[in-house]
Amino acid sequence: VERGVMVTEDEINCCVGLGANPDRDGFVTLDACIMDHQFNCGSVAFLERIKHPVSVARRVMEKTPHVMLVGEGAQQFAVAEGFKLEPQELSPDAKKAYEKWLQNSKYEPQINRENVENKGHGPFAPSQIDGEWNHDTIGMVAIDSHGQLGGSCTTSGMGFKMRGRLGDSPIIGAGLYVDGEVGACTATGQGEDVIRVAGSHSVVEMMRQGYGPELACRKIIERIVKIKGDDVKKIQVAFLAINKNGVVGAYAIHKGFSYALKTNTTEKLIAAKSWFS
Ligand code: ASP
Numbered sequence: 001v002e003r004g005v006m007v008t009e010d011e012i013n014c015c016v017g018l019g020a021n022p023d024r025d026g027f028v029t030l031d032a033c034i035m036d037h038q039f040n041c042g043s044v045a046f047l048e049r050i051k052h053p054v055s056v057a058r059r060v061m062e063k064t065p066h067v068m069l070v071g072e073g074a075q076q077f078a079v080a081e082g083f084k085l086e087p088q089e090l091s092p093d094a095k096k097a098y099e100k101w102l103q104n105s106k107y108e109p110q111i112n113r114e115n116v117e118n119k120g121h122g123p124f125a126p127s128q129i130d131g132e133w134n135h136d137t138i139g140m141v142a143i144d145s146h147g148q149l150g151g152s153c154t155t156s157g158m159g160f161k162m163r164g165r166l167g168d169s170p171i172i173g174a175g176l177y178v179d180g181e182v183g184a185c186t187a188t189g190q191g192e193d194v195i196r197v198a199g200s201h202s203v204v205e206m207m208r209q210g211y212g213p214e215l216a217c218r219k220i221i222e223r224i225v226k227i228k229g230d231d232v233k234k235i236q237v238a239f240l241a242i243n244k245n246g247v248v249g250a251y252a253i254h255k256g257f258s259y260a261l262k263t264n265t266t267e268k269l270i271a272a273k274s275w276f277s
Pocket of ligand 1: 136137155156157158166167168169187188189190191192
């Protein structure tokens with residue numbers, strides 16, 4: 001799960017990693033976390049100038065007595081662990097998007113959409129709509145040949161966010177949760193609304209109660225829909241889950257969220273069901 005999301009972190013002009021959209025002050029700040037089947041977990045947030053936040057999160061898990069490191073401290077730790085400090089510069093696409101955003105500087109969270117039809121960026125690449133990346137997170141949940149679960153989540157957070165703003169993605173229980181006896185879940189979309197319902201943890205608890213992954217995701221989407229009332233039209237949230245038996249499911253508020261499924265025999269992009277069609 002670390003290596004899996006590193007592929008996306010590596011992409012220039014992409015939605016996560018250093019090539020992603022900056023905060024409203026023009027700085028790219030990254031959040032990531034990782035968790036295994038035995039409740040070991042690590043997380044970094046508000047991390048700048050480090051290419052692979054998920055790998056730093058793994059080091060936090062493996063080399064410190066802590067779960068979470070943020071900001072300058074996380075960066076210091078990364079450098080001490082041998083990670084290279086990258087130059088503070090925007091990718092060409094992020095620069096263009098930021099300059100465009102600066103024209104109005106409108107502080108309004110955008111619905112996170114994903115084009116189900118892949119536009120030629122490969123099966124696991126996020127898609128583009130009208131030349132802009134609309135998906136700011138990659139989460140991965142997996143099961144190995146011994147039935148052991150794991151998960152990772154990495155993001156640049158919401159584009160043009162307030163400086164210092166954290167979403168759900170680096171928060172264990174919100175953007176990611178793994179219970180080796182039950183299942184794993186990761187989230188994407190409006191982080192604030194995922195945090196409010198302890199999203200990924202809640203989905204895993206639904207699976208513990210016997211719901212299949214898709215229905216478990218739907219149950220927590222339903223909770224968010226109820227909480228948000230009319231405002232639900234303005235936000236997107238999606239959950240992706242796997243249970244102990246390797247059954248996978250996902251559910252989103254709005255249409256358009258898709259996920260990649262990889263097994264020994266399959267590799268495909270699947271459109272998740274959604275509350276609103
Ligand atoms: N969940 C991320 C955040 O709120 C954003 C996203 O998934 O697009 O920071």
